Amino acid sequence: xxSVTQLDSQVPVFEEAPVELRCNYSSSVSVYLFxxxxxxxxxxxxxxxxxxxxxxxxxxxxxxxxxxxxxxxxHLRKPSVHISDTAEYFCAYSGGSNYKLTFxxxxxxxxxx
Amino acid sequence: GAVVSQHPSRVxxxxxxxxxxxxxxxxxxxxxxxxxxxxxxxxxxLMATSNExxxxxxxxxxxxxxxxxxxxxxxxxxLTVTSAHPEDSSFYICSARGQTNEQFFGPGTRLTxx
Numbered sequence: 001x002x003s004v005t006q007l008d009s010q011v012p013v014f015e016e017a018p019v020e021l022r023c024n025y026s027s028s029v030s031v032y033l034f035x036x037x038x039x040x041x042x043x044x045x046x047x048x049x050x051x052x053x054x055x056x057x058x059x060x061x062x063x064x065x066x067x068x069x070x071x072x073x074x075h076l077r078k079p080s081v082h083i084s085d086t087a088e089y090f091c092a093y094s095g096g097s098n099y100k101l102t103f104x105x106x107x108x109x110x111x112x113x
Numbered sequence: 114g115a116v117v118s119q120h121p122s123r124v125x126x127x128x129x130x131x132x133x134x135x136x137x138x139x140x141x142x143x144x145x146x147x148x149x150x151x152x153x154x155x156x157x158x159l160m161a162t163s164n165e166x167x168x169x170x171x172x173x174x175x176x177x178x179x180x181x182x183x184x185x186x187x188x189x190x191x192l193t194v195t196s197a198h199p200e201d202s203s204f205y206i207c208s209a210r211g212q213t214n215e216q217f218f219g220p221g222t223r224l225t226x227x
Contacts, residue, residue: 032214043119043206044157044218051214090156099145099214103156 002027004093006104014112015083021076021107023091032094033074034101035065037087044090050074061085086111115141117209119219126197127227134192134222136207142187143209147216148180151204163190197226 007022025031032051036044048059055067065076074091091104116139126132136146145164149157163169163184171177181193194201202225208216
């Protein structure tokens with residue numbers, strides 16, 4: 001079965017520290033991969049996406065992710081986080097022609113001063 | 114960028130009543146709209162996929178008679194929760210897809226059933 005796994009449910013870090021949020025997918029077909037951010041009581045905002053081409057994808061707010069086919073991973077990184085990055089982050093993939101998204105369970109990033 | 118709106122943002126209703134939630138794509142035509150449900154501190158679960166002018170496709174376990182979806186135009190889809198009960202209380206989020214494979218999400222609707 002196709003799925004996406006976010007290995008960490010919560011990640012606490014200090015301000016200005018680097019962070020990596022992990023995501024692994026399981027699929028036998030080509031996939032499109034996404035990272036979304038959700039602030040409390042709000043919808044989802046797209047951070048970045050991998051469709052094809054370069055495996056290093058740069059997104060908004062200084063985030064980037066690297067698609068690694070051999071490790072079936074799509075980890076999200078930021079070299080220096082801010083308090084305002086505190087939010088829930090969801091990894092998702094779309095693998096079919098119907099464009100349905102399958103989401104991971106989410107990772108709560110908490111940035112402490 | 115593409116903007117998707119939802120109305121209302123919050124709704125409180127009595128048990129047994131029906132509630133309609135609207136999802137609009139404001140600056141693009143959405144060939145497909147998706148409805149998700151999110152419980153507190155959990156991920157989004159796809160409820161159904163709707164294409165303009167055709168019946169919605171519901172995910173396994175979602176009652177189509179309880180969650181009525183209408184996608185009458187390329188910019189509007191509605192979700193009606195019929196005979197709502199407290200267990201239907203949740204955060205409902207829609208998304209819309211245009212000509213690309215990217216989904217744009219609405220801000221969500223918080224439904225509380227008393």
